[in-house]
Amino acid sequence: MAVASLYRRSLTSPPAIDFSSTDGKNIFKEAVQKGTMEGYFSLISYFQTLSEPAFSGLASLSVVLNALSIDSDRKWKGSWRWFDESMLDCCETLEIVKEKGISFGKLVCLAHCSGAKVEAFRTSHSTIDDFRKFVVACSISEKCHMISSYDRGVFKQVLLEEFMLISRLHKDPGLLYTLSCKDESWISIVKYLKEDVPRLVSSQHVDTVERILSVVFKSLPSNFNTFIKWVAEIRRTEDAKPNLSAEEESRQKLKRDELTQVHETELFEHVSKFLTSVGYEENLSFAAATACCQGAKVLSGCSSNEYYCRETSVKCIKGHGPSGVEEATVIAGVVVRDGSEQEVDLLVPSTQPVSKGSEYYSPESKYPSGSDAFTALLMALPPQTWFGIKDQALQTKMKKLVSVGTFSTMHHEEVSHLRRQLIMLKRCQENKEDEDLTAPLS
Incomplete structure (x- = not known):
């Protein structure tokens, strides 16, 4: 049925007052x-x-x-x-x-x-x-x-x-901040963290921090690596130029500072040691194809699944840094959608931390890795997540490890933002986002 067109409606005056009157x-x-x-x-x-x-x-x-x-x-x-x-x-x-x-x-x-x-x-x-x-x-x-x-x-x-x-906020979120909330990998991880982790640590025998990490890590959704690719800083080929503006340099430095603070936590030491012990590695070719396709979706704003990776290559680039000539690994890929090709470069994440108090940061420490993401996600879980741990001394230690009370304002806001995001997304999944707008996000 045809609907008559409408130019505009005139608001009742009074009480309305035309702004331009x-x-x-x-x-x-x-x-x-x-x-x-x-x-x-x-x-x-x-x-x-x-x-x-x-x-x-x-x-x-x-x-x-x-x-x-x-x-x-x-x-x-x-x-x-x-x-x-x-x-x-x-x-x-x-x-x-x-x-x-x-x-x-x-x-x-x-x-x-x-x-x-x-x-x-x-x-x-x-x-x-x-x-x-x-x-x-x-x-x-x-x-x-x-x-x-x-x-x-x-x-x-x-x-x-x-x-x-x-x-x-005090600063823009920079560590795990991502607008990929609609991505299935993120949604499944939110559900796992909020529902499954509390049940796992209370139902299984855990007597050490390493045992807790083992229980949580080994039950992670299979698409956790895909989530890491969303988190990683992916750029088009033309963006990988060294001539960044002062504003962009400052933004990148904030991210590096954020990673440094994560690396300096005791929890990160436990996570990094555990992941090394279980040989956590990703297949580089598969990771390259996945990362490039995910990057193309982010850059284009398209959520289509019609991307495929036509080719990938791994190359080493050299540049001048504070310690002389430094190297970094870059995955270059060509993704195709509807016959249109797009080049994407990915700087491979690494868990290598910078020296404590150092003014400089190596290229490898600029981007979140699996250890960084896993650590930040554990910190973002609400304190009641660990209430089910039967060993009271271990429960106390775990709550201390994930506590952000002693962190800087910047890091505290970062983790608090991620925690709020986890809670809000879970409410949306359950269609409960309108039930109590003032409910605490913790």
Whole structure:
């Protein structure tokens, strides 16, 4: 059935006030003079209209994430890293959002997974004074913005249902931060960590840290290596140039600092020693093909399974570093989709840690490896994961090993973000993301 076209709707005035009207301009000027429009300028700098009628939630979140200068950590178009509606699909598919819109709970999940600090509220659990207080707080700051969900029906009777405050973390997540939440390997790992690990450590006899690691590691989902490839820093051939901007150099240094902190933990020592003892190695050719195909999907923003790797090669590159000429291993691959070829390079991850306190880092320590990822995931598990360990002394030791209480602010936020992401994704899998927005993410 044909639907009549619509140019635009006029909101009821009063109470609505046209922003560009005389009254609207006067209110704007007054707010600027009183200092309650500080949050406006960063938002308007990145304002975007909807690409789909049902994308109001995605567009709102995209504007806020860009206004907060949160790095998407993956490319939008060309060489630009940016947030766009099309990239916000890890908690709900774009096809479903296009048809039905997105629930507030899933939008909260998206904000968490995109690297933001989020506080979500239902009006049934807060007061109008709370809401007004948060509006004022956001209006006088560029560091916090509000997204609200409301039903305006007849405009004179606006019903506010939920709202959330979004701000930036101390730093952009860098260690295991990935927008591959929709990837099956990540989803299966979340389920395993949240459901199976607590059961395994309580049902099996574990009397040492190594035994715990053995039980957890040997039951990992078979696609754990695929997840590592999502985590690894994959770049197009043309991106593997040494002439990085000062901003990009700073970003890479933060990641190296993060890895260094992981390497300096006692838990990493246990993990690294254990993985070495069991001969944890990946088949390089298979890893190359998998990594290159996964990289092509990330870079193109396409989740299709139609990629295949036509060829791979392993080469050694040399460059000048702080210790003279240094070498690094690079896997070069050509992936094909719909007859179109794309070259992808992968710098092979390594678990070699840098010297404690060193100002420099070797190329091998720039990218997360299996040991790094396994260590970080264990740290991200909530404390109650280990409550089932029957040996009280061992339980205490394990909780101490995974504790982030003594870490720097940067590392504490990194692990806390990953923990929140694990919890939010599990809620989404169980369709419980809208049940309790204020439930603790720990």
